[in-house]
Amino acid sequence: MPIKRAEKTPMPVREPQVRAHDFKEVNAGYTASQAAFESERCLRCQDPVCVDGCPVSVPIPEFIHAVATGDMAGAARMLRASNPLPAICGRVCPQESQCEAECSMTLRFNSVAIGHLERYVADWERTQPPSIGAMISTRTEKVAVIGSGPSGLVCAGELARLGYPVTIYEALHAAGGVLRYGIPEFRLPKAILDWEIGLLNAMGVEIICNVIIGKTLTLDEMFNKMGYAAVFIGTGAGLPQFLGIPGENLNGVMSANEFLTRINLMRGYDFPDSDTPVKVGKRVAVIGAGNTAMDAVRTSLRMGAEEALIVYRRSDKEMSARVEEYHHAIEEGVKFNWLTNPLEVIDDGSGWVGGLKCQKMKLGEPDASGRARPIPIEGSEFVIPVENVVLAIGTTPNPLLTRTTSGLLTNKKGCLVADEKTGLTSKSLVFAGGDAVTGAATVILAAGAGKRAAQAIHDALVSNVPGARGSQGVGPQASTPRF
């Protein structure tokens, strides 16, 4: 009989005063006894509603039961079968609004810590010899994956498992996409990403960096020149938005993408041992209240800022960041300016940021997004003295590929139009998934889309239905050229 305990076993974390000054991971992970204890809180419901809350339908009660009975290998196998990036999703998924929100325990108590257990199992798996070896290519059709973020990695892994020779093309010099350049080390250690990529390499997936599809090669050339039979586009949503307020081009104003890329991808924290500098002043204002904003504001503390603050025009109720990230930010000393709308970045007299002029807001009726509309309060203007302003107000899909490809339809937000189930775009044998289709969303949604598209690609190539293969057909079997 499962034992009911009201409280969720808390995740052990490093001391806020210590962790706010280094990049080591904040969450330490469950110990074996904590994991065993927590796994026994699961009620193993007849109708596991938690699974309905999971975008990739992880068999949650089953894997948790395996943990409870000490069958770690079984737990790892079950997890990976439905979610190919468990160590990553265990860390960055918004479980509180997905599986854990549905958990039956929440009727009276805290939910089971599904995310923490997922992480525990995945971390155990990484201590074991890899169970996946080289896949034998049983299919002759080559498939290309564009972008090595979560959707691309998962799609490539699934295609390799289905027997296809797969090549991932990455525009940057290192694979991982947003997992590499966006999410900081203290939330997702790069070693975990490297391990997942190593697994794909071991399976025989080829990753070619420094190739920008749409520039180095066009999408049509992928078929005609390179001989791919199908292509998956997982190019993400990497184009940063700006506010368009005066002073936005002053030195010291950055997009969160630039700030985080300088630090995560380019290792700016290690300057001058690494070559890319990043200037962080004593006071940093981050505009926005999503996960990227939390990453940026907490990163600025780690880069030496004495004061790091969030500026957001709505209130904490409308914030889109995960609760855990918000709490960690509070513990680390981040200050929050709710209902504060930035109006202008003030010049310090030398072309650098001297302050951020803001206006207080109040909340009105819900707007189109369903969130309360912020209304300016007349005469409430004030200036926050800061030396950096980081904009974390959202990103849109990068237009590099769509600008150079005819017949690839996008919606008015620049997102690729793709079938919800299969990921098929307006071009035959071209599939897409992840943020490039949905706009900025979550790792798990991207992973799910990549997995479904891999199956759809397989179906299309196997079925050989006229039309499903498209007019392009399969080009000459070109050998991989020099890059």
Added chain:
Amino acid sequence: MPRILETRRLTPVTKYFRIDAPLIAASAQPGQFVMLRVRDGGERIPITIADYDREAGTITIVVQEVGATTKRVCALEAGDEILDVAGPLGGKIEIPPGGHVCGVGGGFGSAALLCLMRTFTARGDMTTAILGARSKDLLILADELRPLCNNVEICTDDGSVGFKGFVTQRLAQMIAGDWPGRPDHVVAIGPMAMMRAVAETTRGPAVKTLVSMDPLMVDGTGMCGGCRVNVGGKAQFACVDGPCFDAHQVDFDVAMRRNKAYVKEEKQALDRLTCMANREAR
């Protein structure tokens, strides 16, 4: 990794590289650039594609030693490999055919005129290259450019070769009707101050002018927004919307100020590299 096939010192601080990069060579167009990285932990720097040979599968770049990374690039020799070369990035230079195209190259910017002049001469435009340098020893690629365009005009500050004076003075003479005549289109590539001076020279007489902006970039693919340039009052990303913009719309004050954002760190990195090199030499 792309291999360097040929190098040549053009001046004590500029070096010419021909690199084996077939895919980039196959799709490169005048005005585009590549992102380079030469070591683990190294920064990504944008370098204009000076020329390309689609058949040979090679691209040419010319690098001027200004900071630590460009110094590291210039230490490479034929046979060496470059860790990362990604491109071609940015948009190509588009000019309506049939006119007189004048490319103005300042310093190592002259290198980018190679593919530009070749392309426009080949389609039947009249082409003039105005090359500027402080003195004869710093002038680059004049002999290589001669067969690629109708006229090559050389300007040196000290008059050691060609016209004594700035490229803008020679350009102004041409606009006023001097041989080889008023250009219909000017493309200026070189230091920011020179490009601004060209923009001011052509603004009054209303000669259409493009400048190739060279802002600080991190990724070069539209991801960071660090390369934004104020063009006609609007923020444009040099990496995806440029790098060439209407010279008369560019806010050069903002562009020059933004390019100085990291001067202190750039000097620190350069001093450190010099110090390491000295220690090694001892």
